[in-house]
Amino acid sequence: MFGISWAEFLVILLVAVLVIPARMWPDVARFLAGAVTFVRKIIWKITDASEQIRQQIDLEKPIDDLIRTTTSDVLDGISEPLKELRQNKPKAVARIVTRKKAPDKKTRGAKK
Numbered sequence: 001m002f003g004i005s006w007a008e009f010l011v012i013l014l015v016a017v018l019v020i021p022a023r024m025w026p027d028v029a030r031f032l033a034g035a036v037t038f039v040r041k042i043i044w045k046i047t048d049a050s051e052q053i054r055q056q057i058d059l060e061k062p063i064d065d066l067i068r069t070t071t072s073d074v075l076d077g078i079s080e081p082l083k084e085l086r087q088n089k090p091k092a093v094a095r096i097v098t099r100k101k102a103p104d105k106k107t108r109g110a111k112k
Contacts, residue, residue: 004012020028 016028
């Protein structure tokens with residue numbers, strides 16, 4: 001219980017009995033009951049919130065997997081043509097280089 005052993009708890013209880021007068025015990029008991037009730041309510045709220053978060057995460061896992069697989073499928077679909085383009089690049093570059101340049105507009109009608 002809160003990292004306190006039973007022996008330590010008994011010592012604290014014994015000191016409390018000796019220090020606190022008898023007429024104050026009902027007030028002390030009410031205070032301790034209220035403190036325990038407050039702590040229990042907080043623990044239940046934290047537990048409930050953590051359970052809701054866990055359920056939300058479990059609901060989002062399939063969506064994350066769907067997004068991940070869809071993204072990888074799209075990227076694979078793009079990367080395959082790019083790989084082929086990179087492999088065929090020398091042929092495409094050779095075709096571009098062998099094309100004749102069109103004469104400039106200035107030199108078309110100019111006489112030498």
